[in-house]
Amino acid sequence: MISNVNRLSWAIGLVVLSLAGHAAAAAAPSENATINLIRLLVQQGVLKQDQADGLIAQAEREAVQARQAATTVAATPAGAPGDVRVQYVPNIVREQIRDQVKAEVMATAKQENWAQPNTFPDWVSRISFDGDIRLRDESRYYSGTNSNEIVDFARLNDRGPYDVNPNSSSGLPPLLNTREDRENLFRLRARLGMKAVIAPQWTAGIRIGTGSDNNPVSTTQTLGGGFGKKDIWLDQGYLTWKPSDELTLTGGRFANPFFSTDLLYSGDLNFDGVAANFNHKLNQDWGVFGTVGAFPVEYTNDTSTSNGSDKEESDNKWLYGAQLGANWAINDSNRIKGALAYYRFDDIEGQRSSPCQPWAGDPGCDSDGSRVAFMQKGNTVFLLRDITPNPLNPSTTPQPQYVGLASEFNLLDLNVAWDTDLPEDLKLRSQAHYVHNLGYDEGEMRKRSEGQFANNLDENGEVESGANAWMLQFTLGNSLELKREGDWNLFAGYKYIQPDALPDGFNDSSFHLGGTNAKGYFLGGNYGLASNVFATGRWLSSETVYGAPYDIDVLQLEINTRF
Incomplete structure (x- = not known):
């Protein structure tokens, strides 16, 4: 040494x-x-x-x-x-x-090298590690008056196709649990990240994380399963170039680059693609920021249909996003941050197929690939396949079906956060988030689906949906970041999400257990147990906006750590 x-x-x-x-x-x-x-x-x-x-x-x-x-x-x-x-x-x-x-x-x-026996190569000093571990006890409570006939369309697409003809089908479609409580689910989220400074302007990052499956909105793993080993997934992998203090370009799989809340994008959601962020300070009180990005949501499978000679045409699905915002220090006690964004989901909606005959040996139908890669629940969906009945026995012709999204999604997004310093060293954060789907058009949805809707219908067969979502949240405490022992805050808010206000596959997976067509409140608190260790209690109560009753209450008790 x-x-x-x-x-x-x-x-x-x-x-x-x-x-x-x-x-x-x-x-x-x-x-x-x-x-x-x-x-x-x-x-x-x-x-x-x-x-x-x-x-x-x-x-x-x-x-x-x-x-x-x-x-x-x-x-x-x-x-x-x-x-x-x-x-x-x-x-x-x-x-x-x-x-x-x-x-x-x-x-x-x-x-x-005898006086410095514990020294390391230069590259070691350019690598850093971080991570977090969260232990959660979760209970889910369902109303006894909930409908018990709500189809799980995500599972239908994943394990289907499912025969929707009652004259030929021998069983029910996959159904959601709507009445049986699930108490004290012990759950774990563990993530470990590494960052490497390759050159003064270049950084590479990798993060691995837990997760029960590869769904994009949660890295939480439910424990149990006979003490079986748990899965580890590649959660992030990216390369960042920072040519100046004001501009950053990132490519790969990385954290959400937009200023947003979990109304639209889950806190665990990572984006695949490329993004550019800029941040410019105009003066002591004002600053502007912005983000643009292109993200491949799904590529057409090269082998679809796998045992057919005619393959599906390329129909890749993309998300394009652009956001512009500003920071304003009103005075020593008040700061406001706001942003307006536009998100365009290209070709995410389903397509009705050409006439096909799976019952006659067709390996599939030409629009099977238009079903969405991942969904939770709430969006209006329709039957993708136009199956020609068997003329010898039309009433019992099997109708094996997938479902696709009925609406287009071109979102206008407004997000505002106001931080206020109060007496007694208290801090208050007020947040408002509003989303409107410019692509929502019931006439176009009916034309696209040829009237073959599978959900969100009233007694007259008319679509019950909407294009708006909004959220209000207030957080009060001596700290909003929870870094030290004794830091605390309380929060409360309300969400209202119409069925087709946004894609149901990317938002928070806890409120209403994910998806859209939900409204309700949430409240809770955080308390710092030690430096970078804090406890959280959260209660979320929700019900459907339209359609059959489906009320869900969720209680989450957590210990969170960061390192």
């Missing part, structure tokens, strides 16, 4: 100065003191034994020479020919000797 080198150079310098000082006084240096000092340095691990042996031999020779010189001086009369005079060594000269010895020792130590 460097401290060892400092001790070594100091000690050797001391020996040299000791010799010089004794020579100046014409007296022999203390042989025992020098040798004892060298042996002590060996015991402390500063010197190796072979180096110490050489120094001891040198000290003994110089001690003999000094004693001989002292004898000669004592025996020679003052001013007589042949006098031996030893000049006084000034302090500056002794300091130069010390610095020279120290430099030589340092060079030798670095070359032989």
Whole structure:
């Protein structure tokens, strides 16, 4: 270590100065003191034994020479020919000797790598790690008056197709649990990330995380399962270029680059694609920021249909986003941040197929790939396949179906957060978030689906849906970031999400257990148990906006850590 080198150079310098000082006084240096000092340095691990042996031999020779010189001086009369005079060594000269010895020792130590045994290569200093662990106890409570015939369309698409013809189907479609409570689910989220500074403007990052499956909105793993091992997924992997302090470009899989809330995008959601962020401070009180990005949601499968000679045409699904916002420090106690964004989901809606005949051996229908890759629940969906009935037995012709989204999604998004410093060192954050789907058009939905809607219908067969979602939330406490022991805050809010206000696959998976067509309140609190350790309690109560009753209450108790 460097401290060892400092001790070594100091000690050797001391020996040299000791010799010089004794020579100046014409007296022999203390042989025992020098040798004892060298042996002590060996015991402390500063010197190796072979180096110490050489120094001891040198000290003994110089001690003999000094004693001989002292004898000669004592025996020679003052001013007589042949006098031996030893000049006084000034302090500056002794300091130069010390610095020279120290430099030589340092060079030798670095070359032989004996004074820095615990040092690491340069690349190690450019890598950093971070992570978090969350332990959660979750209980889900369902109303006994809920409908028990709500189809799980996500599972139908994943495990289908499902025969919707009651004359030929032998079982029910996949159904959601709507009445049976699930209490004390012990759940874990664990994430570990690494960042590497490749060059002054380039950074690479990788993060792994838990998760029960590969759904994009949750990395929470439900424990149990016979103590079986848990899955680890690649949660992030990205490359960032920062050509200036105001501009950052990122590509790969990375955290949400937009200013948003979980009304639209889950806090666990990561984006695949590329994004550019800029942030410019106009003056002491004002700043502007913005983000643009392009994100592939899903690519057409090269092999669809797998056992058919005619493959599906390329119909890739993309998300394009652009956001512009501003920060304003109104005064010392009030700060506001707001942004307007536009998100365009290209080709995410389903497509009705050409006439097909799975019952006659067709491997699939040409619009099967238009079903969405991941969904939760709430969006209006329709049957994708236009299956031609078997003329020999039309009433019992199997109708194996997938479902697709009926609406387009082009979202206008407005987000505002206002932070206020209150007396008694309290802080208040007020948030409002509004989303409107510009692509919602019931006429176009009916034309696209050819009237084959599978949900969100009233008694007359008319679509019950809407294009608006909004959220209000208030957070009060002595801290909004919860970094220290004793930090605390309380929060409460309300959400209202119409069925087709936004894609149901990307928002918070806790409120109404994910998706759209939900409204209700949420409240809770956080308390700092230690530095970067805090406890959270949360209650979420929701019901459907339209359609059959489906009320869900969720209780979550957590311990969160960051490192």
